[in-house]
Amino acid sequence: MMRNLIDEICGEFRNRFGSDFVLVEAPGRVNLIGEHTDYNDGFVLPAAIDKAIWLAIGLNKVGRIRLVSVDMDEEYEVELSSDLKKSGRSWPDYILGVVDQLRKHGMNTVGFDCVFGGNVPIGAGLSSSAALEGGVLYGLAELNNWKISPMKMAQIAQKAENEFVGVQCGIMDQFASLNGKEAHALKLDCRTLEFEKVPFRDPDFNIVLCDTGVRRELAGSEYNVRRSQCEKGVSIIQETYPEVKKLRDVSLEMLEEHRDKLDPVVFKRCEFVIEENQRVLDACDDLLKDNINAFGEKMYGSHHGLQHKYEVSCKELDLLVEIAKEVDGAIGSRMMGGGFGGCTINLVRTDAVEPFKDIVHKRYREETGKDTEIYETTISDGTRIIEREDNL
Ligand code: GLA
Numbered sequence: 001m002m003r004n005l006i007d008e009i010c011g012e013f014r015n016r017f018g019s020d021f022v023l024v025e026a027p028g029r030v031n032l033i034g035e036h037t038d039y040n041d042g043f044v045l046p047a048a049i050d051k052a053i054w055l056a057i058g059l060n061k062v063g064r065i066r067l068v069s070v071d072m073d074e075e076y077e078v079e080l081s082s083d084l085k086k087s088g089r090s091w092p093d094y095i096l097g098v099v100d101q102l103r104k105h106g107m108n109t110v111g112f113d114c115v116f117g118g119n120v121p122i123g124a125g126l127s128s129s130a131a132l133e134g135g136v137l138y139g140l141a142e143l144n145n146w147k148i149s150p151m152k153m154a155q156i157a158q159k160a161e162n163e164f165v166g167v168q169c170g171i172m173d174q175f176a177s178l179n180g181k182e183a184h185a186l187k188l189d190c191r192t193l194e195f196e197k198v199p200f201r202d203p204d205f206n207i208v209l210c211d212t213g214v215r216r217e218l219a220g221s222e223y224n225v226r227r228s229q230c231e232k233g234v235s236i237i238q239e240t241y242p243e244v245k246k247l248r249d250v251s252l253e254m255l256e257e258h259r260d261k262l263d264p265v266v267f268k269r270c271e272f273v274i275e276e277n278q279r280v281l282d283a284c285d286d287l288l289k290d291n292i293n294a295f296g297e298k299m300y301g302s303h304h305g306l307q308h309k310y311e312v313s314c315k316e317l318d319l320l321v322e323i324a325k326e327v328d329g330a331i332g333s334r335m336m337g338g339g340f341g342g343c344t345i346n347l348v349r350t351d352a353v354e355p356f357k358d359i360v361h362k363r364y365r366e367e368t369g370k371d372t373e374i375y376e377t378t379i380s381d382g383t384r385i386i387e388r389e390d391n392l
Contacts, residue, residue, distance in 0.1 A: 002119070006054050009070055009117050010387075013056035016068065017113040021058035022142050023387040026135030027380055028052065028120035029127045029176035030207060030345050031336055032185050032200070033295075033302050034280035036310060038170030040230055041191040041246035042277035045284065046172055047200065047379040048180020049207075053118030053131045054386075057139035060111040065099065067092055070117030080111050086164070094132045097164030101156045102140065109140050121373070123215040125335075125342025129165075130173035131383075133157035138178070138383045150178040150382060151193055168224050169338075180382030187284050191248060198287055200379055205292060205331070208348045210324075210360055211373040212316035214341030222312065223338050226269060233270035236261050247273045272309035276302060296332025296347050300325070303334035303344075312339030316368060320344040323363045327356045343375075 006023070013021050027048040034044035060066070067076045069091060076092040078084070084100050087093050095114065102109065114136060120128040137153045140146070148156070157174040161167050175188055175195075183201040188194075230247055237258055238244050244254075247270055255262075255270055262270070279298045286295040303321050307313040317335040321344055324333035329352025336345040348356045357374050364372040 005070075005117055005119070009054050009056050009115050012068060012070055013058070013113065013115040016115070017058060017060065017066070021056045021113070022139055022385050024055045024057060024135045024139045024142075024383060025386045026053045026055065026118075026131040026138065026383040027177055027180055028131050029173055029180070030209070030377065030379075031172065031176070032345065033276075033283045033298060033334075034172075035276060035302060035306055035334075035336070035339075036226060036312070037248075037273060037277050037280065038172040038188075038190045039168070039227055040273050040277070041248035042273065043280040043284075044172045044188050044190060045185050045198070045280055046176035046188070047185045048176055048382045049126070049377045050380045051118070051120045051126060051375070051377065052380075053116055053120055053128065053135055055114055055116040055132075055135045055139055057112060057114045057136065057143065059109070059143050060113050063111045065096070065111060066113045067095060068113075068115040070115060080109075084164075091129075091132065093165050094129050094160070095136050097160030098133050098136050098140075098157060100164050101160040102137070104159075105156060107144070107146055109144055112140065112143070114139070121211060121375075123342070124209075124211050125337030126209070127173035127177060127337070129161070130157060131177045133160055134174055134178045134383045138385070142385055151175070153383075154178045155193075168227050173337075176382070178383045180380060182381050183379055185287075185379070187280070191246070198284055200287065202292055204350055206348050206350055206353050207377050207379070208346045208353060208356065209336075209343040209375040209377055210320045210346060210364075211343045211375070212314070212320060212341055213370055213372065214314060214316050216340040222340065226310065226312065229266050229269040230273060233258075233262060233266045236266075248277065250274055268309040272305045275305055275309075292347070293331055299332030299334045299345070299347065306335055306339060310339075314340050316341070316370075317344055319367055320360065320364065320372070323360050324356070326363075327359050328352060330356055 031046040154174040184197040185200040283298040324330040329349035332347040
């Protein structure tokens with residue numbers, strides 16, 4: 001089925017632009033645990049998955065950027081002028097943002113063509129936009145012979161999103177899509193950008209994603225509000241502890257000392273982040289000790305905090321987690337990504353996956369009148385070139 005889509009993408013490229021292109025596979029990502037910790041300089045535990053965007057990219061001599069989205073059946077074209085402006089549409093901006101950032105880093109590309117499509121559900125919290133940014137960057141680096149490490153690419157893609165698209169996201173999504181490793185979760189220290197590959201293949205457990213179908217854009221929304229609440233907390237704690245730079249540096253005791261000076265909402269936001277960061281470290285220990293049940297418990301704990309303290313969940317996400325709790329063999333479940341919609345990530349015993357799916361479908365429909373899409377997923381490698389046309 002994927003082969004058909006890839007053939008369609010390559011065919012479309014050849015029809016429109018000729019045959020000089022590379023084909024890039026750029027995966028979506030899951031995050032096992034560690035939500036809203038990345039922009040607080042904390043730890044996250046994401047992984048690239050077997051759902052991806054495929055991009056055929058080639059340079060052209062016409063000084064234009066010509067883009068085609070196969071599955072949205074849309075195109076966008078713009079002159080590669082010195083002053084790239086927002087397209088006024090959603091997806092082209094992720095690509096234009098990357099070009100804009102590359103320039104700011106002193107890397108100028110000539111015009112290029114890109115045809116892409118994929119099976120990462122859009123707006124479902126699986127980072128289709130990070131995949132698109134990373135994929136374009138990877139392809140352009142290959143075509144222009146730029147030597148940029150995947151980590152540097154993640155930083156550039158994150159900045160594209162911060163500065164051009166206008167979402168103050170952290171680095172997790174771009175990092176995971178670009179650096180993924182088959183059968184491994186990536187424990188990333190978002191301060192030092194050092195990461196460890198943590199083996200995550202247990203034949204007895206599957207990662208299952210349940211999609212609420214609820215879609216909320218992150219831009220200009222509550223996401224940026226949460227960030228500023230964390231910064232607010234830090235600025236007050238810094239008055240006593242000037243060495244504190246981010247919530248990563250704050251313990252629960254230090255936070256407690258400032259309870260009276262902090263707005264109660266800011267207090268609970270900070271409390272969540274500090275606890276969540278510790279949960280990532282503890283959950284990684286659980287994995288090393290092969291204690292997958294303890295890992296699953298921490299996923300439930302993470303959701304509880306996201307629901308009640310960070311308040312980025314929604315009733316559909318909470319419902320999916322409640323349903324999971326009722327199913328024997330679903331050992332962990334939580335909302336994933338920025339929040340307010342998208343998917344839950346569930347750790348389900350392999351022999352319980354089919355009953356889990358049946359129960360979730362049925363109960364979700366009963367309670368909401370809507371259907372949920374359920375995706376079984378495996379952990380895959382990060383962004384890479386999968387084909388080069390012969391004459392390149
Ligand atoms: C979004 C952002 C990430 C991260 C998560 C929450 O996915 O893009 O940087 O902050 O939300 O953990």
